[in-house]
Amino acid sequence: MSTARTVLVIGGGAAGNAATILLRRAGIAVDLVEAKDDWNATAGSGITLQGNALRVLRELGVWERVKESGFAFDSVGITAVDGTVLHVARDVRTGGDDLPATVGMQRPRLQRILIDAVRASGARVRLGTRATEFEQDADGVTVRFTDGTEGRYDLVIAADGIGSATRAAIGITDKPEPTGMAIWRVAAPRPAGVSRTDLTYGGPAYIAGYCPTSDTTIYAYVAEANRDRATIPPETYADEMRRLASAYGGHWTDILPHITDPAQVNYTWFDRMLVEGPWHRGRVVLAGDAAHCCPPTLAQGAAMSLEDALVLAGLLTSGREWDDALLREYHERRLPRVRTVVEASVRLGRWQLDGVRDADVPGLMGRVMTMLRELP
Template sequence: MAREKSVLVVGGGTSGNAMAVLLRRAGIAVDLVEAQPDWNVRGSGITLQGNALRVLRDLGVWDEVRAHGFGFDSLGLTAPDGTVLHVSEDIRTGGDDLPATLGMRRPVLQRVLADAVRASGANVRLGTTAEILTQDDTSVAVRFGDGDEGRYDLVVAADGLNSATRAAVGIDTRPEPTGMAIWRVAAPRPAGVVRTDLTHGGPCYIAGYTPTSDDTLYAYLVEPNRDRATIRPETYAREMRRLAGGYGGVWDEIRESITDSAQVNYTWFDRMLVKGPWHRGRVVLVGDAAHCCPPTMAQGAAMSLEDAWVLSQLLTSGAPWDEELLTRYYERRVDRVRMVVDGSVRIGQWQLDGVRGDLPGLMGTTMTALKELP
């Protein structure tokens, strides 16, 4: 009788949680380690395109996601004063039976995924880290932050943009700032907000909001990145209100609700795409550990979820877990991910350069391509 295979998933974010659930479904032993003791249940909101929802449905959490999120099929463009200039129908990249887009509170999505990991039977270790000690052709030896050690057939590095695991196995690719930064905040949803509306122009490059439930939304403002040391965290709410002062319509309500600096998030936009295979030996990268892009296409979570879906398919196919299999994972993902990363960066660069690019054409081409299964 064949020995049960074992996998260590490093990182309990979107891609790591998805990997754990999909591998456990196939009877593979999974340990998941997450550095944050609260399993990183924080954040404002997240926009999930249809191709992300397609994976969430396969994970078995779609009913909960649908119940707690806010689905819609259109995108609005508005003037800085709030006047609606254009509304377009979005492409349903997950298929006709799923919304084109769903907004959701990020902490709620994380709790849904964490519950699914627990229910899968994966062994979860919170508040600790994992260090790669050695590896050979068949296994990887790991030491945990609490001193325990383990050996696994495969390690999946899902530990994010600044992945320590990526660096530990000799992949020296690092995220690079694009020149933009984003302010985000959760806020009450005015009754008239039933889709994402974006404003290009005004005091910021982009001002937007996305409904995340029947009574919440998250709002965001994109501007040139600044030295974080010049913005004290206790002033975040005041600073976001100041920037929002250049926008009317629904923003008048949103602005009044921005009072708690602890609820405001300020983040630079980064780009990264690891060149060459996304593995070294039996350590393989997924999600932000392998690639990241600005949220100008709202495809970050979708690309991470697709990574997990594709890799888990290959690992549960019955094929040997070898160099050829892990290289196939990279080959199936890299062109699709590169299209999204390059397109997302291009949209931001148009704004930085003050160029009116073909945004509808770029979005249409990309989203049409993403309708195909990864």
């Protein structure tokens, strides 16, 4: 292989952006293509980043900006439907004792920080562009794009999300499947006194919660059984979320008046997927949600994607040959850890759907979080 290695990254989300930054740091030429013209710079309300995600963000060199932009905390509260605090638990610092257990952030703010880091890395970025065809041989991949151009690469990293077209194009047939639950999310001003995530289990929704995302903002969410999207016109989203949330007391009484704009309310089904077999075909390899996805019941989706990028980039910059053995090692290192997170995340939701009253939720969460303290 030529020493002037070239990589195409498909998808400008957490995994794609992180892989680009790490590979460029090692001097590898990277093209990043993203289907959205705006690079997803305004999408989403909030995101919960636990310590193992923060550990990767520190490796990317953006931790200080994340810390300044988000809201750090080390505990989670369990409340009754009326808002009474029943229990406060210390969170496991999965990124190590020198990082907070959790940082809540506005999702667009995190994306902007990663975009800036990708731009600063010197990667060539093309927005509004999709990869459509892949022709592989022993030395690399020829890729054709929607704008009529083509490029030649030593490796392609498919980080194009849960509905990955690349995954299907290279013959991996796994697809996401709904778990039976859905979530309503909205950004809102931070009520005085909200300094951690609080969760309520029960009431008209299975889970109701909120997470501070800055000194002045939060994102709030309610999870229920999924409904046929066709029966929920987008113009009613605020009304639907407000109806569910109105049963909850405490800080919810301050949040409710801000659930008014249906365009600011997001409704999403919970899905699960785990590609058990190899995550690559030839020189095209999956990362992030293209390889696995899970409900946000453990708040580990972004963390798993960031860890994928860290492990894959570490192998690619280790001086080894970029061959089948290296990509198999990437899969072998990631699969057990990701499987644990996916299965636990699905089980937590399943317990809610099935009304299991004696479920050991704290025990399951504690075991997973303790495992995540280990380096990926």
